[in-house]
Amino acid sequence: MTRLLMKGTDAIGEAAVRAGCRYFFGYPITPQSELTHYLARRLPEVGGLYLQAESEVASINMVYGAAGAGARVMTASSGPGISLMQEGFSYMAGAELPCVAVNLMRGGPGLGNIAPSQADYFQATKGGGHGDYHMIVLAPNSVQEILDYTQKAFDLADQYRNPVMVMADGIMAQMMEPVELEEERNIELPAKPWAATGMAYHQGRNVINSCYVIPEEMEVVNLRLEKKYQQIRQNEPLCDSYLLEGAEIVLVAFGTASRLCRSVVDKARQRGIPVGMIRPITLWPFPYDFIEDIAGRVKWMLAVEMNMGQMQEDVQLAVKGKIPVYHYGRLGGMVPVARDILEEVVKLYNGGALR
Amino acid sequence: MKKVFTRPKTLKDVAYHYCPGCTHGIAHRLIAEVIDELGIQNTTIGMTSVGCSVFTMEYFDMDMVQASHGRAPAVATGIKRVLPDRIIFTYQGDGDLAAIGTGEFVHAAARGENITVIFINNAVYGMTGGQMAPTTLMGQVTKTTPFGRSKEVNGFPVKVCEMLTPLEGAAYLARVSVHSPKSIIQAKKVIKKSFEVQMEGLGFSLVEVLSTCPTNWGLSPLESVKWLEDNMIPYYPLGEFKKPGVLA
Ligand SMILES: Cc1ncc(C[n+]2csc(CCOP(=O)(O)OP(=O)(O)O)c2C)c(N)n1
Ligand code: SF4
Numbered sequence: 001m002t003r004l005l006m007k008g009t010d011a012i013g014e015a016a017v018r019a020g021c022r023y024f025f026g027y028p029i030t031p032q033s034e035l036t037h038y039l040a041r042r043l044p045e046v047g048g049l050y051l052q053a054e055s056e057v058a059s060i061n062m063v064y065g066a067a068g069a070g071a072r073v074m075t076a077s078s079g080p081g082i083s084l085m086q087e088g089f090s091y092m093a094g095a096e097l098p099c100v101a102v103n104l105m106r107g108g109p110g111l112g113n114i115a116p117s118q119a120d121y122f123q124a125t126k127g128g129g130h131g132d133y134h135m136i137v138l139a140p141n142s143v144q145e146i147l148d149y150t151q152k153a154f155d156l157a158d159q160y161r162n163p164v165m166v167m168a169d170g171i172m173a174q175m176m177e178p179v180e181l182e183e184e185r186n187i188e189l190p191a192k193p194w195a196a197t198g199m200a201y202h203q204g205r206n207v208i209n210s211c212y213v214i215p216e217e218m219e220v221v222n223l224r225l226e227k228k229y230q231q232i233r234q235n236e237p238l239c240d241s242y243l244l245e246g247a248e249i250v251l252v253a254f255g256t257a258s259r260l261c262r263s264v265v266d267k268a269r270q271r272g273i274p275v276g277m278i279r280p281i282t283l284w285p286f287p288y289d290f291i292e293d294i295a296g297r298v299k300w301m302l303a304v305e306m307n308m309g310q311m312q313e314d315v316q317l318a319v320k321g322k323i324p325v326y327h328y329g330r331l332g333g334m335v336p337v338a339r340d341i342l343e344e345v346v347k348l349y350n351g352g353a354l355r
Numbered sequence: 356m357k358k359v360f361t362r363p364k365t366l367k368d369v370a371y372h373y374c375p376g377c378t379h380g381i382a383h384r385l386i387a388e389v390i391d392e393l394g395i396q397n398t399t400i401g402m403t404s405v406g407c408s409v410f411t412m413e414y415f416d417m418d419m420v421q422a423s424h425g426r427a428p429a430v431a432t433g434i435k436r437v438l439p440d441r442i443i444f445t446y447q448g449d450g451d452l453a454a455i456g457t458g459e460f461v462h463a464a465a466r467g468e469n470i471t472v473i474f475i476n477n478a479v480y481g482m483t484g485g486q487m488a489p490t491t492l493m494g495q496v497t498k499t500t501p502f503g504r505s506k507e508v509n510g511f512p513v514k515v516c517e518m519l520t521p522l523e524g525a526a527y528l529a530r531v532s533v534h535s536p537k538s539i540i541q542a543k544k545v546i547k548k549s550f551e552v553q554m555e556g557l558g559f560s561l562v563e564v565l566s567t568c569p570t571n572w573g574l575s576p577l578e579s580v581k582w583l584e585d586n587m588i589p590y591y592p593l594g595e596f597k598k599p600g601v602l603a
């Protein structure tokens with residue numbers, strides 16, 4: 001175990017390498033570019049390949065090919081590029097191909113800006129592409145978690161044969177924090193007997209496909225996928241909590257916003273306001289059950305997000321109308337300030353909650 | 356009894372869904388014969404694209420990967436970079452390759468991606484019901500050019516082989532046709548060469564196959580081959596546009 005200072009983008013890259021990922025296909029966009037700079041150097045060191053594609057559309061389709069051939073593979077981008085990849089994610093979900101895609105979110109819609117944002121929540125968790133499918137979505141909130149969850153993302157992708165997204169933003173990408181880096185070890189990658197590697201290399205004939213022209217057959221596939229999603233919903237929801245004991249008020253936040261909320265909780269407690277926090281780590285599957293359980297014991301929740309209230313809807317679904325769920329957000333690449341969040345909490349606590 | 360003609364090993368024993376007189380089937384057969392002759396059935400992975408040929412995954416007896424519309428060269432790139440010793444080919448229509456997939460095939464060629472592209476030019480979008488393709492000829496009537504393709508509205512047809520010729524990464528570029536026995540024999544030779552170029556590791560190879568679509572051309576199979584010969588070949592001349600030095 002080594003303790004060292006590491007930057008968010010380097011942590012994503014290093015985690016991928018340590019997870020046995022040897023292929024990265026991508027197209028430059030801020031704030032993702034520094035990750036590609038890292039991998040363009042690092043991957044060749046381990047016999048891997050960094051290939052700059054002609055677009056994000058090409059990138060995700062190269063990922064599709066590499067995944068179809070059985071490789072651990074990843075791509076990364078930000079809003080506009082992730083939008084271009086949506087058809088590809090849908091195809092990968094349909095053909096049941098594993099991959100890891102990183103979205104370092106930025107202000108939008110449109111070209112927006114390069115400032116940190118969480119506005120791609122709906123796109124990632126509600127199926128930004130077409131058809132009935134889901135991606136597993138992980139939202140780390142520290143460089144250590146970026147290291148840990150990026151590696152986990154590859155395992156989940158292979159385990160469920162499904163694309164997995166790691167969502168963060170420019171702050172997390174640029175941030176330097178101390179991390180515990182485990183010794184590099186040789187990991188055994190799971191066998192992929194389904195991969196299209198040529199018939200000489202496996203039993204029978206392998207076809208990677210998401211096309212089922214006969215509706216009866218497509219429905220069977222849809223049902224099989226839904227069964228898998230159900231399994232993921234049951235087994236994989238992850239969340240963290242802070243000072244829920246005695247809390248009457250719960251802030252719900254992920255990623256960068258959750259870092260701010262932690263200090264809001266501390267400050268509120270100093271003032272005698274009983275605040276706690278829930279931090280979803282998997283945005284899909286969303287930790288509905290955990291939040292519902294807590295909802296039975298508190299007065300209201302406040303979703304704090306760098307968007308207009310996207311995760312708020314999932315929190316509302318989780319609490320099933322038992323308690324009010326408010327929202328506080330900054331938009332367009334603006335980052336909430338702890339003082340302002342605290343002010344909102346105080347206002348709601350002093351009766352504003354009845355508004 | 357002596358068997359003198361049989362199904363290539365690489366083609367599965369299933370009926371094609373193609374319309375009567377469609378020459379997609381001839382192109383399939385030529386590819387399968389070439390793969391048999393080169394002995395690469397078990398080391399080849401084929402990419403189907405979106406168009407009438409999407410079901411080739413059920414016709415070729417080998418590992419197949421179905422790519423999204425236009426992206427087969429990117430998917431092929433992903434596979435080839437992971438498995439550089441396998442033989443990878445894409446099979447794409449003119450809408451798939453020369454319209455929506457323009458970025459992918461041009462850049463695969465520019466990178467000198469060591470794959471083979473079989474490009475079926477039938478001057479129309481077959482699968483979606485006969486709309487204009489980027490290769491639709493001037494004046495040609497389609498569902499979306501009911502008064503004929505005009506330069507004012509639609510501009511000019513794309514000549515894929517000619518367009519790729521200056522790219523250094525493109526190693527082998529040729530245009531063939533399958534409208535007559537003679538042209539079919541020639542087409543097979545060229546397709547074989549395109550696979551050999553890849554097996555030698557010489558770079559990107561593309562064979563454009565002029566093909567018929569009787570259904571959407573509104574012609575009988577016989578009229579279709581005549582129409583191809585009379586109209587397509589003058590605009591899309593047959594021949595080898597580029598060969599690697601070692602083949603020249
Ligand atoms: C992204 C996307 N856009 C459009 C379509 C609809 N589509 C299916 S096949 C096709 C045209 C295929 O024409 P071509 O490539 O010429 O093949 P052909 O059927 O003529 O062999 C189109 C536009 C699609 N499947 N995906
Ligand atoms: S629509 Fe045209 S290209 Fe498609 S199968 Fe029929 S004849 Fe062939």
Ligand SMILES: [Mg+2]
Binds near residue numbers: 450475476477480488
């Ligand atoms: Mg066509």
